Every structure is written in C-alpha cells, then in structure tokens.
Amino acid sequence: MDPPVYLAGVLALLFATVWFLFWRGHDSLAHIPSIGVSSGPLGKYIASVLSISRTREWLDEGARKYPSGVFKIPPDDVLSFQEAATEAIEADYTLSGWREAASRPDVHIGLIRGKLTRSLGSLFPAVYDEIRTSFEDVFELEPEKTGWTPLVARDALMRVICRTTNRVFVGLPLCRNEEFVDLNIRFTMDVAMSAFIIKLFPAFLKPYLTPMRRAYRDGERLMRDFVDERLRETASHKGIEWEDKPDDLLQWMIDLANERELQPDFLIKQILRLNFSAIHTTLISIMHAFYHIAASPEYQTPLREEVLHAISTYGWTKDAMDRLFKLDSILRESQRHFGLGALSMPRKALRASGFTFSNGTHVPTGTTLAVSARAIHFDEGVYECAEEFRGFRFAGESEGGARYVNASASYVPWGYGRHACPGRFWAANEMKAVLAYLLAHYEFRLEDQAVPKETWFGHNVVPHQTAKVLFRRRA
Ligand code: HEM
Numbered sequence: 330m331d332p333p334v335y336l337a338g339v340l341a342l343l344f345a346t347v348w349f350l351f352w353r354g355h356d357s358l359a360h361i362p363s364i365g366v367s368s369g370p371l372g373k374y375i376a377s378v379l380s381i382s383r384t385r386e387w388l389d390e391g392a393r394k395y396p397s398g399v400f401k402i403p404p405d406d407v408l409s410f411q412e413a414a415t416e417a418i419e420a421d422y423t424l425s426g427w428r429e430a431a432s433r434p435d436v437h438i439g440l441i442r443g444k445l446t447r448s449l450g451s452l453f454p455a456v457y458d459e460i461r462t463s464f465e466d467v468f469e470l471e472p473e474k475t476g477w478t479p480l481v482a483r484d485a486l487m488r489v490i491c492r493t494t495n496r497v498f499v500g501l502p503l504c505r506n507e508e509f510v511d512l513n514i515r516f517t518m519d520v521a522m523s524a525f526i527i528k529l530f531p532a533f534l535k536p537y538l539t540p541m542r543r544a545y546r547d548g549e550r551l552m553r554d555f556v557d558e559r560l561r562e563t564a565s566h567k568g569i570e571w572e573d574k575p576d577d578l579l580q581w582m583i584d585l586a587n588e589r590e591l592q593p594d595f596l597i598k599q600i601l602r603l604n605f606s607a608i609h610t611t612l613i614s615i616m617h618a619f620y621h622i623a624a625s626p627e628y629q630t631p632l633r634e635e636v637l638h639a640i641s642t643y644g645w646t647k648d649a650m651d652r653l654f655k656l657d658s659i660l661r662e663s664q665r666h667f668g669l670g671a672l673s674m675p676r677k678a679l680r681a682s683g684f685t686f687s688n689g690t691h692v693p694t695g696t697t698l699a700v701s702a703r704a705i706h707f708d709e710g711v712y713e714c715a716e717e718f719r720g721f722r723f724a725g726e727s728e729g730g731a732r733y734v735n736a737s738a739s740y741v742p743w744g745y746g747r748h749a750c751p752g753r754f755w756a757a758n759e760m761k762a763v764l765a766y767l768l769a770h771y772e773f774r775l776e777d778q779a780v781p782k783e784t785w786f787g788h789n790v791v792p793h794q795t796a797k798v799l800f801r802r803r804a
Pocket residue numbers: 413438441603606607608610611612614615669673674675741742743744745746747748749750751752753755756
C-alpha cells in the first residue's frame with residue numbers, strides 16, 4: 330500500500346473523532362437493548378475502540394441476556410472486514426469494478442456454484458497434481474530425510490491453497506508464478522487494510538483514495554500477457570471447441586463474457602476479486618482443523634487410517650474425498666467453533682421504511698444487521714456439550730448425509746439462504762484433499778501438543794499465524 334495512505338489515515342482518524350463527538354445525529358436504535366455501548370457519542374466512540382478486543386465477550390453476554398431477542402453491539406467503525414459485506418470492505422474503493430461483476434450474479438456466482446461444483450470430479454487430477462507439487466516446493470523435505478523439520482504451517486499451507494485454488498481459476502503456468510502467488514496472498518490483506526483506512530474518511534473524500542492502485546498495477550503486469558493470449562486463442566477458434574482448450578474458471582468466464590467482460594482489465598480484476606473471496610477464507614478454515622489434528626494423535630491416527638483406506642479403494646479421486654467422514658466432521662466442528670468469526674450473514678436494511686422483525690423490533694434503513702454465529706453454534710439445545718471441541722461429533726451423521734457443506738439455520742459459517750457461500754463445495758473438497766495428502770504422506774506434531782491459540786480482532790478470528798509444526802515424511 331502507498332505510504333501516503335497511512336498518513337492520510339491518521340488525519341482521517343482525527344476527522345472521524347470530531348465527527349463522532351459533534352456531528353453524529355440522533356440514535357435511532359435507542360429502543361434496542363445494548364451490550365457494550367454506553368450512551369452519547371463519546372460512549373459510542375469508546376465502544377468502537379473497545380470492540381476490537383471485546384466483541385466476542387459482548388456477543389456471549391448478549392446471547393445470555395437476550396436469548397430470543399434482538400440486541401445490538403457497537404458499530405464496527407474502527408476495525409472491521411466482514412468479507413461478505415460489501416460495505417465492510419469498502420468494495421467500491423477496494424474491489425475495483427466489483428459492481429460490474431455483481432450485476433451478473435447468474436454468470437459470476439453461477440459459475441462457482443454450478444460449473445465449478447459440477448467439475449470437482451473431472452478437475453481432481455489437476456487439483457491433486459498441484460497439491461503434490463506445491464508440497465514438494467514449499468516443504469523442501471528431501472525424500473531420504475527422516476528427521477523432524479519445523480515449519481510455520483500457516484505460511485506453507487497458504488502457498489499450497491493459493492496455488493491449488495489458482496490451478497482451477499487460471500491454470501498452468503500462472504498458478505505457479507511466485508510473484509502471482511505473493512500478489513494474491515497479499516491482496517486480501519491489502520483490501521482489509523485499505524478498507525480500514527477508507528472507513529475513517531467521510532463519504533465525499535472516499536472516491537479520491539486509491540490505496541489499491543499498486544496491487545492492480547501488479548495484477549496488470551503479472552497477468553496481462555497471459556490473459557491477452559487466452560483471449561487471442563479463444564477468438565481464433567471463433568466459438569468452436571478445440572483440443573486442449575483450458576478447463577478453468579478464467580476460460581469459463583471468457584466463454585460467457587459480454588463485450589465489457591472480454592476486456593483484459595475486467596478479467597484481471599475479477600481474478601483478484603475471486604482470490605479475495607477464496608484464499609484466506611479457505612486458509613483460516615483449514616488451519617483451525619489442522620492445528621487440532623496436529624495437536625492430537627487421537628485424531629491423527631484414525632484420520633490417517635480413514636484416508637489410506639479410502640485412497641486404496643478409490644485412488645486419489647473426489648469419490649475418495651466424499652468418503653472421508655471423520656475428516657468432514659473435524660472440518661465441520663472446527664468451523665462451528667471458530668469459522669471466520671463470531672458474526673455471520675451481514676445484512677443492511679435498505680427499504681425506506683427500515684425493517685421490522687417478527688417480534689416487533691424495528692430498525693431504520695441503513696442499519697447493518699448480522700447473526701451471532703456464536704449464539705447459534707454454542708446453543709446447548711442444538712449441540713450437546715456445545716463448548717467442547719469434539720472432532721468426530723458429526724462423523725456418524727456424515728454417513729447419513731449431514732455434511733460439512735450443509736448450511737442451515739443452526740450452522741451458519743457458510744452463511745445461509747440465497748447468499749450461502751457458492752464456493753463451499755469447492756473449498757470443502759480442496760481442504761479435504763490437502764489434509765488427506767498431508768495425512769497420507771507426512772507425520773506432523775506440535776512441539777508442546779497444545780492447539781495454538783487463535784486471535785480475535787473484533788468479531789473476526791484468525792488461527793495462530795506463526796506456530797511451528799514438526800513434519801516428517803512417512804516411510
Ligand atoms: C472455507 C472457505 C470459505 C468460507 C468459510 C466462506 C464463507 C462465506 C460466507 C460466510 C459467505 C456469506 C454468506 C452469507 O452471508 O449468507 C460467503 C459468500 C461468498 N463466497 Fe465464500 N467462503 C469460503 C470459500 C469460498 C471460495 C473458495 C469461493 C470461490 C471459489 C467463495 C466465493 C464466495 C462468493 C462469490 C460469495 C458471495 C455470494 C453471494 O453474493 O451470493 N467462497 N462465503
């Protein structure tokens with residue numbers, strides 16, 4: 330991110346303080362009970378700052394005090410990036426051109442929910458190949474090496490996830506380009522940081538801020554020739570299928586593109602936007618599960634047995650992944666415990682009359698609402714001994730059909746309803762393949778056997794970023 334942006338951020342913080350203290354209007358949500366919010370503009374401002382470390386506590390308190398009602402938590406003006414909420418990531422200024430893509434959800438979201446999901450079986454050999462080569466590259470463990478090698482597992486898995494995801498987004502050779510991988514890993518962080526800064530500015534100044542300029546310039550530099558070549562190749566075949574036609578999301582988008590979407594700048598930005606939705610969400614989810622597996626032989630041994638049995642019967646295929654019921658369960662359980670954070674399903678009330686809940690609670694237009702994932706996931710009425718992490722809690726159910734990918738009113742890490750994550754089928758399959766590969770080829774353990782502690786920022790949670798895991802090739 331450009332350095333002047335940081336300076337601008339400090340100035341904006343001063344501006345925001347004055348705005349909060351003197352200019353913020355009447356509180357139209359005063360009739361809703363509050364947790365962690367004191368009255369008056371200063372109280373709200375203090376609560377916003379405290380929300381960075383206290384949101385999870387407040388949500389738990391809210392669920393205790395108002396188990397079946399509505400309660401509000403402090404506004405997220407200070408540190409918030411809820412990736413599903415456009416408003417939270419200031420997408421108009423960070424995810425350049427997103428409205429164009431969002432205007433054709435049937436194509437852009439449809440390709441993820443439909444074609445990508447339907448192709449999981451046929452794409453599996455490419456996915457497996459990318460997982461295998463990524464691990465060779467990032468682990469650099471010599472085949473004859475028998476000792477334990479300590480690695481920052483998060484960094485290693487980040488590169489594996491980024492490459493594997495991009496193997497189906499853009500294919501070879503781009504998915505292996507180190508700079509391209511770095512850019513996509515950095516992009517999400519840059520969006521989050523830029524959104525944080527942009528949020529501090531008043532609306533009329535926001536269009537003048539361009540914190541993502543460098544990322545898009547790098548995207549253009551790294552992808553332009555590749556995308557141009559794809560477009561030329563596609564045009565030269567004049568709509569007729571050809572042998573060796575690439576089978577990836579970029580090609581599917583080109584095939585369905587309208588005139589505007591055939592412009593290289595649209596496609597380049599769309600690749601970055603897709604990476605934004607896909608990579609860190611997947612990394613966060615897999616890391617929570619991985620640490621639990623690494624910390625406990627009681628999980629690792631039966632999981633390895635399950636994987637070895639499935640691949641000896643079905644080979645490295647999607648069919649084998651579909652039979653990993655214990656692995657499915659531990660992913661589902663770790664997402665129940667942590668997910669992407671304590672809130673889910675952000676929704677903004679847009680009707681001029683606001684929105685009235687069935688219990689009569691009214692919120693005015695412009696209010697952002699969210700579901701407390703914690704209240705749902707730790708409800709004893711739904712989950713027995715809900716506070717306990719039971720990795721194989723869902724393993725029995727899985728065989729009968731309840732799966733990691735199932736979104737429901739009592740399981741919201743993927744959201745729920747019309748906007749439930751369209752990439753979850755892909756993500757679940759990818760995470761299972763990566764973990765299965767690790768279990769089949771490596772032994773791994775944490776030095777002190779304890780699950781590394783996660784970190785909460787406001788309502789967002791991230792797994793430990795620097796914990797080292799010891800790896801050893803299996804004989
Ligand atoms: C474990 C990984 C992932 C998690 C936990 C996750 C979670 C979510 C959540 C919570 C939502 C919002 C749903 C709602 O508010 O109702 C969402 C939306 C979305 N996700 Fe994911 N996601 C993951 C992976 C992916 C991947 C891999 C892709 C792309 C291939 C993707 C693409 C999207 C898109 C495009 C939306 C917006 C859907 C819409 O506007 O209707 N996600 N995701």
